[in-house]
Amino acid sequence: MQSEVMFAGFGGQGILFSAKILAHAAMEQGYEVVWIPSYGPEMRGGTAYCMVVISDRPIGSPIVKNPQHLVAMNRPSLEKFAPVVKPGGVIMINSSLIQIGSGRKDVDELRVPVTDIANEIGSVKAANIVALGAFAARSKMVDFEILTESVKAEFAAKAKLIPLNMKALERGRQAASS
């Protein structure tokens, strides 16, 4: 069993970090993991993206043409990557910033206003964690309890931010199940 998710958005939206937390959780759960960032010039201003591959056996190709899932934090990312998502996957759309849909009928489209929710709970910077919570709850790619622990572990150096991000994760989960 192998699954993949593409996180995509503007540089600065915390794409690489939320993807890293998911990868961390998958590792803690005992999976093989690869996290691959985009490191081209597109990071400065355009779309930043990051792929996480998890598997129950050693991962061959780290490069995946058609990921199973997509987390799109801005419109250019959705337009660019929605067409390559595998049928049956989850496409999580940040509906605060994206007014259009994926245009796909063969996927599980999840619209969550993650930027608005983050603002509501105190910081727009937590939008990536709201998105992570929503995506993880819907896709069940990793165990949610382990993911929660991984968020805490990744914020260990900035412990005062843990309560905010716990709230962000939980609000994401609620949005995905409502």
Place this chain on the structure above:
Amino acid sequence: MGKILMKGNEAIGEAGIRAGCLNYFAYPITPQSEVAEYLSHRMPEVGGVFLQGESEVAVGYMIFGAAACGARVFTTSSSPGVSLMCEAISYIAGAQCPAVFVNIMRGGPGLGGILPSQADYFQATKGGGHGDYRMLVMAPASVQEAVEMVMTAFPLAEKYRNPVMILGDGLIGQMMEPVEFPEHLKSEPSNKDEWATNGMETRKSKKRNLVKSLFLDPVKLNENNLILKEKYERMKREEVRYEPYNTDSDYRILIVSYGTMSRVCKTAIDNLKAEGIDVGMIRPQTLFPFPEDAVFQAASKKSCRMALSIEMSMGQMVEDVERCVHGRCPVKWYGKCGGEVPTPEEIMDVVKSCLS
């Protein structure tokens, strides 16, 4: 210690420290800069030295200086930066000093691009700098293997008193994977008193050590080159490493591929197997010494119709594959070299077109 999720570049830096190397000099360049970034704060923590040179030319000679004194030392760079270091690498090899160089390759020639590539195969395995020298070259295919190879590289550099290169590509440096670090190595090169310019006070022998690559007497220079040649022949006997994949099957196509590219090939091989097509692979873990015999034996298998060298270069390793296959079957090349990593689907199509 359990597994930790780490970026290839940072893991390479940490592996250097755990190999007992407390001297790291470098100049930043994408896609390798995180090694320098990591060691800029990590080296002072462990009492080591991090120094950013004014250029890669300077870094090459800083490495030479430290190595000549018997210090364990390494640097990391990416393709254009390594080109600038090649002169110093030649001097280090000629003067028989141990040092470790890591090249996280990007596309070339010239400034090229910053995305993954394997286009420095010739530079690493056939020279780069001038004169009759070789480097022991290891090519990791995962972050874990990069760590293990870096930690093996120091003792090997000291065993042969020769530069060792870790040849990774941009993806090996940039991706994160879970890693587990082996135990720390001892920090001192064991036989350094015999050759290093480490001061008379600390060593038993009062013989004067001289580190040099200049031999104006043609007989002496020939002698030095014979010593080097004997070391390279010994590497060929003792240091060859490779991983066979699906070679127990009756494959008609044999792939030879290394590094990130070999992982893509593994997925293609698994997918093809599910379709009923067997493909074998030899993954060289050392590029010099090249697994000559393994490639020859694998290509000599009765079922094998063709060998395919798949690389992120325009056809460099294919020359070694042709040499080793020795006419047992036709050899073809497939590759890309602009920063795009070929997908498993692409490799499957290439294999199928070779079979039709």
